[in-house]
Amino acid sequence: MERIQEKLAILADAAKYDASCASSGSNRKNTTKGLGNAHPGMGICHSYTADGRCVSLLKILLTNVCIYDCAYCVSRKSNDIKRAAFTVQEVVDLTINFYRRNYIEGLFLSSGIFKDPDYTMERLVRVAKKLRTEHNFNGYIHLKAIPGASDDLMREAGLYADRLSVNLELPTDAGLKLLAPEKSRPAMIQPIQFLKNEIIRLDDERKVLKKVPTFVPAGQSTQVIVGAAGESDMEIMHLASRFYRQFALKRVYYSGYVPISSDNRLPGLHSQVPLLRENRLYQADWLMRFYGFEPQELLNDTHPNLDTDIDPKLSWALRNLDSFPVDINKADKMLIARVPGIGMESLRKICAARMHGPLGWDQLKLMGVQLNKAKYFITCKAGALERRDLTSEQIRQQLLAQSHSKWVKAHSPQLQLF
Amino acid sequence: MTTWLYDGSFDGFLSAVFDLYWQKKTDVVIRKEQDHVKGLFENVIFMPTITANADRVWAGLTKKLTEAVLQQLFCCYLSELPGEEDNMVGFIRHVFASEQDVSGDFGNKYVLHVTQLSRKVHREKHRMEAFVRFQLTKDNIYYSLVSPDYNVLPLIARHFKERYADQYWIIYDERRRFGIYYNLDKVETIRLQFNADYDPHYHTTGNVWAPEEELYQRLWNTYFKEANIVSRRNPRLQLQHMPRRYWKYLTEMRLG
């Protein structure tokens, strides 16, 4: 095997636990007849690995050499593994050649911390700068922001990257102390805060000045590991909600802990990746970001964890039957958004179509509403389809009997046996 | 019932629609000439394409529909589904019969159908934007073979032109036997003649490809293999996103 292939194998393997794959939300056009563009709208997943995850970016580490020893990380100092490092030019060549063949949307470059944060960050920035200035590359670039690196380097990174991210990884302070005692929360928040302020400052300048360069146009994201440190779903979602609000993050990723260590502070090597839990967290995240739910509606002291049998919207609706039924033909859009079985696409259709005349069950079905769920919570032209005297528990049982959680079938081969 | 045949072009279809109105016909179905199998007692007439008439229908639609909805109608045409003309005619009739903009009238079956089918065509467009795999030839052309479910090459040309503005490329639809070729200036439609002994599928040997091509395919396959997390194995989900019929065109799936 050639050396470059071996390096790629090592440094792709080490980078794959980062769940972020987004390549959307930027606005980098190819105006110079150069190479590539980054779309504001939908990102593109160019392939899917055997775990069903999307491959959108060339996601690699610059090096897996690291001076830290975070227990949950394969690259930790004390782990006995092969180490490798790319040169700046190697990363540039891989990116360009993969991009030209339409394998990828761009580069997601992260790194272990070698020497010190500035030294590491400087290398990451150099890759991005070279791609942009020497190769006229307009594809998507996501760089890791290394906590502790200087403001100047952060600012420079923001000029070339579409997205920057600092991973919080451990949702609770207790988890951080236990598994990554060398790291501190304030040190992680510092660059997030700095970048947020810079984004706002430059947005303001852009309103009055003409030539303000783009700065992290696709914003910041972060990732938390799920199930490594005994945290509850409530702790995770409240943290996510706080970061969405306080730092205007574009995305929070939830990454089910993949057992990679026999360290007894962590789940054992044979424990399962909490895929279902991870999926429920993503659903709850969507409900917060697009459906107008507050985190405490979904998760609170009485319900600190999401229901695994049913999705979080249905679970909320069953706890709040007094908010239903809603009238599809009259109710406010955001109330209909709360009905289980109605997604954003059917919501949009309902709101447009009802202006042309009242809608009945058949039409709702054709518009993609999952009536088996929605029917318990709505009325429409034909009146109520279901009896309204069912209790939450009865509805729940009926729904569970119909489909033993579609998700369990589709996403979790190991659960299929039951 | 009479069947009108048109030459298979979008203009041909619109031109026939013009005659529906002109001759005040309601008992006519419109079909592509090349797909048509004549029934025993069927009354069949070939309708020549008159571009001016097609333009008048299109202009009429343009007054009543947004760009996006016009595009959806065009997508239905590109679906090439047999008998799709009936839905398109139903939709056009509904548009012309109504005073207001009916594009949000999803209670109407034609309006809903056009939205839904165009979404499918659009998804195929999106898939092609994702699943095209270029291979670099010796003459410095990035070449790719595809076989989309719907005829989406006309829809993806712009995306690839904007993205790969500084490289020559060809995307060839193996099933429909035509391709699009970008010559650093504009995109042209082309037909290729393959030698009888030429395997139109990808191969890394032979003297067709650039010397570095094999290396980058190998590196990509390495990357693809390493990016997978074994303990999250979920082939069902992989298949759902990337159905098997696309695999033979994907560098990373052909070998495994």
Ligand code: SF4
């Ligand atoms: S600093 Fe980053 S690369 Fe280093 S051990 Fe911690 S998580 Fe891993």
